[in-house]
Amino acid sequence: MSNKAMVYSEVRQAGWGYYGLLAASAVLVGLGLIAFFYLEHTGHHATGMNNQIVWGLPHVFAIFLIVAASGALNIGSIGTVFNNKPYKPLGRLSGLLAIACLIGGLMVLVLDLGHPDRLIIAMTHYNFKSIFAWNIILYNGFLALAVLYVWSMMDYKMQRFYKPAGFAAFFWRLVLTTGTGSIFGFLVAREAYDSAIFGPLFILVSFSLGLALFILITFGLFTWTHRALNDDLLMRKRYLLALFIGAVLFFEAIFHVTALYAAEHSHFERFMLSGQSGYSLWFWIGHVLIGSIVPLFLLLLPMCRGQVRSLLMASALVLIGSFIQLYVIIIGGQAYPLTLFPNAEVESTFFDGVINSYVPSLWELMLGIGGVGVTLVMIVIGVKVLRFLPVSLAQANPDEDTD
Amino acid sequence: MTSNQVNEYRRRFMAGLGLAAGATLAPNFILRSAQAADVVARPDNEPASSAKRWGMLIDANRLTDGGASMVEACKREHGWGNDPQASAEQQPQWMRVVKVTDKHTKHSFTLPVMCQHCENPPCVDVCPTGASMKRADGIVYVNKHTCIGCRYCMMACPYKARSFVHEPLKDQKPHSPRGMGTVESCNLCVHRIDKGQLPACVEAAPHAVIFGDLNDPESRISQALKALGGTQIRADLGLNTGVRYLNI
Numbered sequence: 001m002s003n004k005a006m007v008y009s010e011v012r013q014a015g016w017g018y019y020g021l022l023a024a025s026a027v028l029v030g031l032g033l034i035a036f037f038y039l040e041h042t043g044h045h046a047t048g049m050n051n052q053i054v055w056g057l058p059h060v061f062a063i064f065l066i067v068a069a070s071g072a073l074n075i076g077s078i079g080t081v082f083n084n085k086p087y088k089p090l091g092r093l094s095g096l097l098a099i100a101c102l103i104g105g106l107m108v109l110v111l112d113l114g115h116p117d118r119l120i121i122a123m124t125h126y127n128f129k130s131i132f133a134w135n136i137i138l139y140n141g142f143l144a145l146a147v148l149y150v151w152s153m154m155d156y157k158m159q160r161f162y163k164p165a166g167f168a169a170f171f172w173r174l175v176l177t178t179g180t181g182s183i184f185g186f187l188v189a190r191e192a193y194d195s196a197i198f199g200p201l202f203i204l205v206s207f208s209l210g211l212a213l214f215i216l217i218t219f220g221l222f223t224w225t226h227r228a229l230n231d232d233l234l235m236r237k238r239y240l241l242a243l244f245i246g247a248v249l250f251f252e253a254i255f256h257v258t259a260l261y262a263a264e265h266s267h268f269e270r271f272m273l274s275g276q277s278g279y280s281l282w283f284w285i286g287h288v289l290i291g292s293i294v295p296l297f298l299l300l301l302p303m304c305r306g307q308v309r310s311l312l313m314a315s316a317l318v319l320i321g322s323f324i325q326l327y328v329i330i331i332g333g334q335a336y337p338l339t340l341f342p343n344a345e346v347e348s349t350f351f352d353g354v355i356n357s358y359v360p361s362l363w364e365l366m367l368g369i370g371g372v373g374v375t376l377v378m379i380v381i382g383v384k385v386l387r388f389l390p391v392s393l394a395q396a397n398p399d400e401d402t403d
Numbered sequence: 404m405t406s407n408q409v410n411e412y413r414r415r416f417m418a419g420l421g422l423a424a425g426a427t428l429a430p431n432f433i434l435r436s437a438q439a440a441d442v443v444a445r446p447d448n449e450p451a452s453s454a455k456r457w458g459m460l461i462d463a464n465r466l467t468d469g470g471a472s473m474v475e476a477c478k479r480e481h482g483w484g485n486d487p488q489a490s491a492e493q494q495p496q497w498m499r500v501v502k503v504t505d506k507h508t509k510h511s512f513t514l515p516v517m518c519q520h521c522e523n524p525p526c527v528d529v530c531p532t533g534a535s536m537k538r539a540d541g542i543v544y545v546n547k548h549t550c551i552g553c554r555y556c557m558m559a560c561p562y563k564a565r566s567f568v569h570e571p572l573k574d575q576k577p578h579s580p581r582g583m584g585t586v587e588s589c590n591l592c593v594h595r596i597d598k599g600q601l602p603a604c605v606e607a608a609p610h611a612v613i614f615g616d617l618n619d620p621e622s623r624i625s626q627a628l629k630a631l632g633g634t635q636i637r638a639d640l641g642l643n644t645g646v647r648y649l650n651i
């Protein structure tokens with residue numbers, strides 16, 4: 001964006017295309033609500049969750065969206081914190097995406113509670129020792145900061161808040177993702193978790209997942225509204241994405257290698273990595289191969305890397321791979337039995353010593369998809385009523401600054 | 404030799420053989436009828452006091468049925484275990500009999516496992532609303548009215564002692580209401596203790612279990628623990644459990 005100020009506008013498209021998209025997203029929300037009312041009425045026995053696997057598919061969706069929210073704000077904050085001019089025109093959209101993903105994720109989390117009607121208790125009774133309680137505060141703060149940040153970009157009178165809000169959002173986001181990861185990191189009892197590495201690992205996952213989502217949504221919105229997207233700008237993100245994917249793999253390698261060496265974790269590692277369980281298949285094929293290696297090839301191989309198509313493909317695979325990764329962490333970690341007596345085999349009427357199985361029910365899938373629907377509805381309505389999208393990115397000059 | 408010396412000799416001999424000298428609750432620790440003397444009723448107008456810490460010592464050798472009758476007594480007292488719609492995996496289980504077999508020696512024993520009433524309970528630390536709580540007298544339980552059903556405490560408990568209620572329930576016991584969408588676990592029969600009665604499971608196995616105040620050095624349980632020791636499950640976690648075992 002050379003000397004001209006960037007111009008933003010609402011989406012003008014109306015008619016079938018727009019309302020069709022809105023209606024489709026609303027249907028997803030509707031599915032989620034149906035599942036919620038049904039489960040609220042009959043109880044969780046209609047789900048695949050049980051007293052062994054207590055967090056299921058809804059939690060995978062929720063954490064996926066929450067982690068994506070934090071990563072989506074990346075683009076905006078890169079622009080603000082590092083004064084990276086080419087990214088700035090996308091700051092508003094990154095704020096909208098972050099807010100929409102967070103609200104979608106939180107909705108799933110809340111609607112899956114055994115007592116969603118007691119949300120007010122969760123908001124008023126805080127146990128400050130609980131990571132969960134801290135997360136409630138972190139989520140609320142994140143929303144407030146993201147709104148302030150977007151507002152400061154949109155309203156001339158609020159401009160003085162732009163920098164401080166951008167910085168605050170940047171740091172808040174790091175703390176928030178550390179907090180999300182720490183939900184697992186502090187569970188001393190479970191071999192799958194209980195590791196300080198969950199905080200940083202989740203930050204890296206948020207980077208790659210958030211960026212991939214942002215690339216896909218930006219491309220979708222610009223194409224659909226016939227706005228010019230600067231291919232150069234888009235393509236430069238591929239190195240960033242490749243870097244993030246590599247970083248996630250690296251951290252996971254450290255995590256698993258250290259766990260393999262710790263005697264008390266090594267059984268679990270074998271369960272997770274050696275093909276003993278379906279989870280290791282998901283891990284190696286879903287997350288490592290399809291979600292990381294293939295995207296890296298698409299992003300870096302000379303024959304693919306020049307094409308927008310491979311970037312989009314890589315981003316989509318990263319989304320799928322991250323979802324599988326979270327599934328393996330959350331469900332696989334609970335499937336492995338607790339160790340009551342080391343070096344002994346245990347059995348009981350309560351599934352002690354057994355690998356627990358979990359088959360999500362349709363209700364859980366609907367609930368999770370409902371959260372995605374909320375995110376989509378918010379984006380679709382957001383870009384229509386407010387000026388989130390630049391009219392054109394064609395004149396944005398990526399060489400003005402570095403990544 | 405006095406009998407004490409004989410015992411000491413026997414213990415060393417067994418230790419020399421590499422066998423644990425299986426100390427068992429000796430008859431002098433066992434009261435057959437008047438066990439309720441271990442518990443004094445708490446007056447209604449007095450809050451639970453931190454001067455006490457309730458605990459339990461279970462001798463696995465003396466449980467001829469491995470603890471099954473204790474589990475049955477708990478079911479009867481609190482009415483769990485037969486929720487009509489829940490699958491086997493979804494069925495709440497406040498207490499269960501666990502069979503343990505050493506991987507190398509194949510030595511095996513059974514014991515009842517329930518909430519261990521940890522002094523430093525991870526389930527209380529993680530609960531966002533404070534519904535999962537430890538009473539001043541050491542009893543850990545869930546406040547049904549503030550539990551939001553997030554199940555984080557179930558993720559945190561090392562003993563799998565907690566269950567989530569997966570369906571609407573009818574015909575509840577008035578003294579132990581259970582509720583769909585909340586988490587529940589052994590509460591040491593708090594309603595009985597406050598009236599000066601023993602927990603239902605203890606009453607069902609009077610020859611194998613001692614219940615009492617761990618903070619009172621004169622109580623039978625403290626005396627027994629002092630003389631015989633008492634194993635904690637997963638002592639390595641440093642939770643200092645209120646439930647201890649012999650011969651496991």
Ligand code: SF4
Binds near residue numbers: 525527559561564565
């Ligand atoms: S055994 Fe589990 S439920 Fe009971 S106090 Fe300890 S952590 Fe809490």
Ligand code: SF4
Binds near residue numbers: 530535551556
């Ligand atoms: S399920 Fe209930 S008792 Fe357990 S952590 Fe959540 S709110 Fe607390």
